[in-house]
Amino acid sequence: MAAQTLYDKLxxxxxxxxxxxxxxxxxxxxxxxxxxxSPQAFEGLRLANRRPWRIDANIATADHNVxxxxxxxxxxxxxxxxxxxxxxxxxxxxxxxxxxxxxFGINDVRQGIVHIIGPxxxxxxxxxTVVCGDSHTATHGAFGALAHGIGTSEVEHVLATQCLIxxxxxxxxxxxxxxxxxxxxxxxxxxxxxGEIGTAGGTGYAIEFAGSAIRDLSMEGRMTICNMAIEAxxxxxxxxxxxxxxxxxxxxxxxxxxxxxDAAVDNWRSLVSxxxxxxxxxxxxxxxxxxxxxxxxxxxxxxxxVHDSVPDPAQAADDTTRxxxxxxxxxxxxxxxxxxxxxxxxxxxxxxxxNARIEDLRAAAxxxxxxxxxxxxxxxMVVPGSGLVKRQAEQEGLDQVFREAxxxxxxxGCSMCLAMNADKLGAGEHCASTxxxxxxxxxxxxxxxxxxxxxxxxxxAVAGHFVDVREFVDTPVPTRRAAGL
Amino acid sequence: xxAFVRQKGLVAPLDxxxxxxxxxxxxxxxxxxxxxxxxxxxFDELRYLDEGYPGQDCSKRPINPEFxxxxxxxxxxxxxxxxxxxxxxxxxxxAPWALEDFGFRVIIAPSFADIFFNNAFKNGLLLIQLDEAxxxxxxxxxxxxxxxxxDVDLVGQTITTPDGETIDFEVDPFRKYCLENGLDxxxxxLTDNSxxxxxxxxxxxxxxxxxxxxxxxxxx
Numbered sequence: 001m002a003a004q005t006l007y008d009k010l011x012x013x014x015x016x017x018x019x020x021x022x023x024x025x026x027x028x029x030x031x032x033x034x035x036x037x038s039p040q041a042f043e044g045l046r047l048a049n050r051r052p053w054r055i056d057a058n059i060a061t062a063d064h065n066v067x068x069x070x071x072x073x074x075x076x077x078x079x080x081x082x083x084x085x086x087x088x089x090x091x092x093x094x095x096x097x098x099x100x101x102x103x104f105g106i107n108d109v110r111q112g113i114v115h116i117i118g119p120x121x122x123x124x125x126x127x128x129t130v131v132c133g134d135s136h137t138a139t140h141g142a143f144g145a146l147a148h149g150i151g152t153s154e155v156e157h158v159l160a161t162q163c164l165i166x167x168x169x170x171x172x173x174x175x176x177x178x179x180x181x182x183x184x185x186x187x188x189x190x191x192x193x194x195g196e197i198g199t200a201g202g203t204g205y206a207i208e209f210a211g212s213a214i215r216d217l218s219m220e221g222r223m224t225i226c227n228m229a230i231e232a233x234x235x236x237x238x239x240x241x242x243x244x245x246x247x248x249x250x251x252x253x254x255x256x257x258x259x260x261x262d263a264a265v266d267n268w269r270s271l272v273s274x275x276x277x278x279x280x281x282x283x284x285x286x287x288x289x290x291x292x293x294x295x296x297x298x299x300x301x302x303x304x305x306v307h308d309s310v311p312d313p314a315q316a317a318d319d320t321t322r323x324x325x326x327x328x329x330x331x332x333x334x335x336x337x338x339x340x341x342x343x344x345x346x347x348x349x350x351x352x353x354x355n356a357r358i359e360d361l362r363a364a365a366x367x368x369x370x371x372x373x374x375x376x377x378x379x380x381m382v383v384p385g386s387g388l389v390k391r392q393a394e395q396e397g398l399d400q401v402f403r404e405a406x407x408x409x410x411x412x413g414c415s416m417c418l419a420m421n422a423d424k425l426g427a428g429e430h431c432a433s434t435x436x437x438x439x440x441x442x443x444x445x446x447x448x449x450x451x452x453x454x455x456x457x458x459x460x461a462v463a464g465h466f467v468d469v470r471e472f473v474d475t476p477v478p479t480r481r482a483a484g485l
Numbered sequence: 486x487x488a489f490v491r492q493k494g495l496v497a498p499l500d501x502x503x504x505x506x507x508x509x510x511x512x513x514x515x516x517x518x519x520x521x522x523x524x525x526x527x528f529d530e531l532r533y534l535d536e537g538y539p540g541q542d543c544s545k546r547p548i549n550p551e552f553x554x555x556x557x558x559x560x561x562x563x564x565x566x567x568x569x570x571x572x573x574x575x576x577x578x579x580a581p582w583a584l585e586d587f588g589f590r591v592i593i594a595p596s597f598a599d600i601f602f603n604n605a606f607k608n609g610l611l612l613i614q615l616d617e618a619x620x621x622x623x624x625x626x627x628x629x630x631x632x633x634x635x636d637v638d639l640v641g642q643t644i645t646t647p648d649g650e651t652i653d654f655e656v657d658p659f660r661k662y663c664l665e666n667g668l669d670x671x672x673x674x675l676t677d678n679s680x681x682x683x684x685x686x687x688x689x690x691x692x693x694x695x696x697x698x699x700x701x702x703x704x705x
Contacts, residue, residue: 016678016681016682016685017678017681019659021657021658021659022657022658022659023657023659025674025678025681025682027682027685027686027689029689029696036515036516036577037576037577037578039518040518040519040520040578043518043520044671048669048671048672050671053682054686056697056698064515065516082516084516084517084539084540085516087516087518088516088517088518091518125695125696127693127696128696133576133578134575134576135574135575135576135600148600149576149600150576150600150603151576151577151578151581151600151603151604151607152520152578152604153578153604153607153608154603154604154607156671157670157671157674160671160674160675161671161674161675161678161682162682162686163674163678163682165659165670165674167657199503199570199573200503200569200570200573200596200598203570203596203598203599204599230574230600231574233570233573233598233599235599235600254698255695256695257695260694260695263695264693264695267692267693299503299505320502320568320569321502323500323501324501324502324503327501418507418512418575419512420512420513420515420516427536437505437507437574437575439505439507439508439574440507440508440530441507441508441511441530442507442512445511445530445536446536
């Protein structure tokens with residue numbers, strides 16, 4: 001057999017049938033559902049008098065709309081003050097109850113952002129196909145699973161048929177070789193990749209992230225990278241299976257039973273690209289040269305190193321790009337040549353399916369420990385990715401570190417990443433955010449998002465503006481007396 | 486789904502690259518549990534000068550006269566001319582729902598984001614990818630000609646300009662078939678493939694039982 005990429009293998013092992021016109025039917029192993037993109041799909045099923053094909057493939061939770069304040073959350077769905085949000089969350093609950101789909105309710109400790117709880121529960125396994133009505137489903141590719149976001153019509157198609165009609169994508173490999181500098185993280189790698197290939201650079205491709213710097217990452221870091229494949233235009237991000245993957249999965253609630261374990265691991269060991277597999281495109285980055293990244297504009301490709309400056313539209317390669325930069329600078333309230341470290345911040349958000357896992361919270365806490373959020377910051381919040389991440393962080397005392405520094409410590413959900421609940425930016429406010437999109441209005445009407453790693457967000461919260469976390473953590477923590485407290 | 490065969494429509498130009506689905510329909514409108522009614526909030530942050538919220542009467546809101554869809558010459562446009570990477574970002578199908586509800590049936594651009602591309606065809610929209618030079622030329626023509634209309638023929642896969650020039654376009658045969666006939670692909674999948682899916686599933690369960698929690702897997 002010809003050498004295959006990891007993507008080729010996953011595609012072949014889920015191929016149900018192919019048509020002459022180039023479309024194929026692909027079997028779906030895991031379907032994650034949330035409240036925003038599912039109601040119309042369930043309604044469609046009912047109108048056509050259809051039933052879900054395989055109930056046990058589905059897992060549901062509410063994440064996008066849920067409030068993150070303990071006051072609202074403690075009363076369950078009834079406690080959601082926003083009527084429209086409450087109806088949507090209630091509708092998910094009604095739909096999953098009536099079809100018998102396993103659901104983690106809003107006060108279940110297993111509730112959280114779909115892309116955090118799937119892996120956490122072992123409901124995302126190597127070799128699976130995983131879909132969800134959310135573009136950040138690419139996250140699950142970190143496990144050597146073929147995972148991508150779908151629209152609501154496709155949610156309905158998967159519910160009804162357990163399959164999706166697809167065309168095979170092309171293969172791209174992004175190799176990141178060498179060792180990252182201290183305090184440079186997975187988030188910086190993926191932002192640097194997007195800066196390099198552009199927000200449409202991966203359109204039509206499944207991107208496999210490879211190279212020693214990717215191998216050295218934890219599962220949390222690999223998830224951060226795959227999560228943002230879609231910001232480079234690729235629906236699918238992948239990392240090959242290795243011991244790190246297998247160790248992470250072992251013992252999780254939905255993982256294979258002890259009797260199945262050895263056979264599963266044997267199977268998973270094959271989930272790597274063959275040595276001589278051909279990729280349609282290969283991009284290579286040097287890990288050591290990646291600086292902590294900060295986005296300055298309104299597309300994730302508008303990103304630079306923390307010591308750089310905001311670009312000058314006059315130097316753009318073409319008219320469309322020049323107009324794009326000009327408009328972004330206007331929206332962001334920045335000027336050409338402005339130093340990134342001179343950008344003052346109003347809010348700081350640590351959370352989202354990109355960066356709300358335990359490792360992210362540990363990295364941020366390590367920076368803020370013993371320090372204080374700057375007085376000029378209106379709000380700094382930490383929103384754990386799941387109830388279990390929150391519990392783990394509390395067991396490690398991270399909540400205390402954040403609270404003592406002046407951060408708010410919230411309940412799990414998508415929160416200010418997309419501001420569908422009460423957590424949002426005001427018009428004109430600049431936010432250091434560990435989320436994935438800096439689009440206009442994404443975090444609130446007129447809000448200005450800067451994408452960064454958790455450590456960089458934490459350092460920015462303390463300084464009140466962007467700083468290089470590498471220089472920042474080397475300065476001694478001020479004693480209370482020296483800080484005038 | 487509405488069938489699409491041929492459309493002679495007024496063209497509106499949206500001269501901006503990387504239009505994301507957050508811009509097409511902002512998140513506050515995603516709280517709806519319905520599939521319709523998103524048209525008044527299409528491009529909400531560009532169209533109006535205030536912040537929109539669900540359930541509002543949009544006819545009373547201050548409009549942004551600069552925005553292309555608010556200009557009288559583009560009123561009732563059904564063909565949207567756009568720039569590269571249109572529809573990037575979130576997978577929200579509310580984006581094509583809003584475009585369709587507003588009255589668009591065709592979108593022409595040099596490139597589209599993958600998920601948006603899939604979603605659009607499932608909602609009766611025809612997305613046409615043309616090379617950058619042709620799109621540039623169409624932008625110039627629309628700007629210079631009031632009430633510029635294009636005749637888009639899906640069957641012949643051609644666009645005819647007011648000058649009589651014909652531009653050919655590609656379309657995936659399966660998508661074309663569904664669009665021409667207004668077909669729901671779930672019905673097609675179930676009719677053509679139910680047996681194949683069952684057979685695949687049985688093999689899959691036998692070789693990788695850990696992927697299944699029901700029945701056999703739960704008994705292990």
